[in-house]
Amino acid sequence: MAKRDDPETIGRRVQRLRREQGLTQKQLAEPAYTPAYVSTLEAGRVRPSDAALRHLAERLGVAYEELATGRPAHLATDLRLRLTEAQRTLATGETGRAAELYGELLAEAEQLDLADIRADALLGLGECALETGELESGRRYFEQSEQALADAPLPARVPALRGRAVAHYLTGELRYAVYLFESTLDELNRSGLHDPDALLLLYAGVIGPYMDMGAHARAAQAAEFALALAPQAGDPALVARMHRSVARTLLAEGRIAEADASLAKAAELYRHLQLRTELANCHWMRGYVCAQNGELERAEQELRSALDMLTAKRAALYTRQVAVELADVLHRRGKSGQAADLLRDVLGDLSSERGAMHAAAAHRLLGIIAEDARDTEAAEEHYVRALSLLERAGAAGDLADLCRLLGDLLRRTGRVEAALDVYRTGLGHRTAPGTTTLGPAPAQPPL
Structure with a gap:
């Protein structure tokens, strides 16, 4: 609701409108108010109530809002x-x-x-x-x-x-x-x-x-x-x-x-x-659950549905988020080339300030794909980049998992002391999701 004008401004407006209508103060006032009240109001010496303004607006043939603020209704x-x-x-x-x-x-x-x-x-x-x-x-x-x-x-x-x-x-x-x-x-x-x-x-x-x-x-x-x-x-x-x-x-x-x-x-x-963006996350969640249960074909379908909904809306950051999950499923289905191409597209649009978590996930998965291709140098580079991004975000669970991946790679390439350091870092980040990182779950809605 717009703020009412001060009494003097309202008074001058009432007087102008009354004269334009050819009304006397007595005609404007009756039957609820007195001519003296209208005279005092027009002089700006009284702050009119909402009820008084509504009465005057009706008598003057204008909307309450116009009388109170000077703006047409x-x-x-x-x-x-x-x-x-x-x-x-x-x-x-x-x-x-x-x-x-x-x-x-x-x-x-x-x-x-x-x-x-x-x-x-x-x-x-x-x-x-x-x-x-x-x-x-x-x-x-x-x-x-x-x-x-x-x-x-x-x-x-x-x-x-x-x-x-x-x-x-x-x-x-x-x-x-x-x-x-x-x-x-x-x-x-x-x-x-x-x-x-x-x-x-x-x-x-x-x-x-x-x-x-x-x-x-x-x-x-x-x-x-x-x-x-x-x-x-x-x-x-x-x-x-x-x-x-x-x-x-x-x-x-x-x-x-x-x-x-x-x-x-x-x-x-x-x-x-606009909630298509938000509801796409629900399909993404279902795809994630299917992937965890080994239902990779259904997971790919759900994630592609989410990606289509987001792409249609040009929701860039959300699209990248789902693309990383889809790349994971594609890799697990043996489509590593498709997965790597998708991840490189993702990294082209992200930075540490813009989608850090999704950039970290993309680097992690590219590291795994590089390891599978026996390119340990590229794998280590991707893991280190992911580690830096996750440390800034404070994603404890993901940090612990990444430290395990990097530690295993270092151990396999003969750098045992470096691997132990990374493992210790990972142990420091281990946490039970939903307990130390989060408080009690919020109250449930009455569905």
Whole structure:
């Protein structure tokens, strides 16, 4: 809700509108108020109540919002209509254009002091930054969106919280990302704020960090929760377009409240459409589980499904994450050449600041492929690079596994003392996933 103007400004506006309508102070005041009250109000010596402003707005033939803020009532709705256009643009993969639209909306919302639209524009800019891998910028946008919604209920803040957690995750700050996800889930579930859309965002988002920390049981449970919460809305893009068309018609007829309701439905559907990225993680999780169970053909199918969903949305960092898992399955199915090509593509788009965990996983797997080809020099180089990336991210379980691989290679090539040092490093990182690296599992939702 936009902030009301000061009493003097409102008073001058009431006086101007009254004179334009040809009304006396007595005619404007009756039957609820006195001419003296209107005179005092027009002089700016009293702060009118909401009830008084609504009465005066009705008598003057204008909307309450226009009388209180000086802005036409349809202005905020026009901006919300443009907001759904930006959401549609992002959901269909045109990230650069979406960022332009969100930037324009942010500037106007700040100029007009419209906090809710400002928060949504910042959220959109954060999502655009995640898509393009500008993680630090994305985190700042999400933080600003949270701050703009500081007084709103927790479910309204969840998209920004989730975005911030994902930004931390993709920069390799796994434990902090999990903390943000789990503490928010706990607050929602334990306080009875069982908002399905908020829960879906959080459960889908936490799968990646869980997997990278080795908390596979929690990842599997989160994936099943997310899939159970996923909306069954047919083609959300079509339904959203319908709601936007309806909103335009209602707006043209001056039916602003109904137009707002249609736009709210459209915005929610576009948010669901963006969840293709999150739900792709559920297919990735299933593929991982199948791979662990030796069901390699089904694992490849699930991972290719996830990769197709992500590629269609141009979600670069998430696509690389799934590509590494698919490369592992391809290697285990005897398609090592395909796997190595896929991994080299992944490394071309990643760095220590941008997708460190996925870069480490790619180097680890390339090391294994090189070892199988008896190229121990290349294998050692890949393992050392992976080790450096994992140490920065603090991924204890993966570090222990990598130390074992590197230690075994060093031992086989006759460097026993160096191998012992690496093994000792690995023992220092051993941990039981889900115990020392993570606290108690978050409360469960009432599905």
